Amino acid sequence: MQNYIICYDIFDKKxxxxxxxxxxSYALGGQKSAVExxxxxxxxxxxxxKLLKVIKPEDKIxxxxxxxxxxxxxxAQFIExxxxxxxx
Numbered sequence: 142m143q144n145y146i147i148c149y150d151i152f153d154k155k156x157x158x159x160x161x162x163x164x165x166s167y168a169l170g171g172q173k174s175a176v177e178x179x180x181x182x183x184x185x186x187x188x189x190x191k192l193l194k195v196i197k198p199e200d201k202i203x204x205x206x207x208x209x210x211x212x213x214x215x216x217a218q219f220i221e222x223x224x225x226x227x228x229x
Contacts, residue, residue, distance in 0.1 A: 143206050145185070148175045150201040159195045160202070163188065 147164050151157035151174075161174075167188050168176035180188065185204070192202055 142179050142181055143185070143208075145178050145180055146175060146203075146205045146207065147171075147178055147188075148203045148205070150174060152197065152199045156195055156197065156200065160192060160200075163191045163195065 147168070149157075149160050149164065151160050164176050164178075165171065167178040167180060167184060169178060171177055178188075189204070196202060
C-alpha cells in the first residue's frame with residue numbers, strides 16, 4: 142500500500158464532478174481539488190483507467206506518491222489506514 146496525493150484541475154464542471162466522484166471513492170479525505178489516498182498497485186491502475194476515460198487534454202491531474210507520514214500542522218492529522226478499517 143502506497144500513500145498518494147491526487148490533485149486535479151478540470152476545465153468543465155460536468156467532468157469535474159465525475160473526476161471528484163472517482164477520486165473521493167479512493168480517498169481518506171481531502172479538500173476541494175486535492176485528496177489523500179492509500180492505494181495498492183491494482184487500485185492505482187484502476188483509478189488511472191477510470192480517470193483517463195473522463196478527462197480531456199485541457200484537464201490536469203497529478204498523482205503524487207509519498208513514502209513517509211506527511212508533515213501535519215494546525216488541525217491536520219495523519220490518518221493511518223489499516224486495511225478494512227478507518228478510524229477518524
